[in-house]
Amino acid sequence: MNEKEFKRLYEGVFEPLINQEQFEILKHTQKVTHFCGGSKDMDDLVNKGLMQYAGKKSFVPDPYYKLTAEGRKLLRNMLPRADK
Numbered sequence: 001m002n003e004k005e006f007k008r009l010y011e012g013v014f015e016p017l018i019n020q021e022q023f024e025i026l027k028h029t030q031k032v033t034h035f036c037g038g039s040k041d042m043d044d045l046v047n048k049g050l051m052q053y054a055g056k057k058s059f060v061p062d063p064y065y066k067l068t069a070e071g072r073k074l075l076r077n078m079l080p081r082a083d084k
Contacts, residue, residue: 017048017074026050026075029067037062050074 003020018026021041029035034054035042042065045051050071054064067075 018045018050022050023078026067026071027079029065030072030075033066035065036060038065045071 019041022045025035025041025045029051035051042051046053046065048070049068051065052068054066056063
C-alpha cells in the first residue's frame with residue numbers, strides 16, 4: 001500500500017494516531033511476533049501503548065518489541081479497510 005492509498009483509507013480515522021511506517025511495523029510484527037530494532041516510529045508506538053519492549057538477545061545489539069493488546073485491536077480494526 002502506498003502513502004496516498006493509506007491516507008485515502010484512513011484519513012480522519014486513524015491518521016492522527018499512527019503514520020504509514022508505524023502501520024507497516026505493526027503489520028510486520030503481527031506476522032513475525034517480534035520486531036527487532038528501535039526508531040522514532042517505534043518509540044512513538046511504545047508511548048502510545050501499541051508496542052512494548054520484549055528484551056534483547058545476546059547476539060543482537062538491537063532491542064526486540066512485541067504488539068500489545070491495544071496494538072492487536074488497532075490492527076484488527078484497520079486491516080479490513082486495507083484489504084478492500
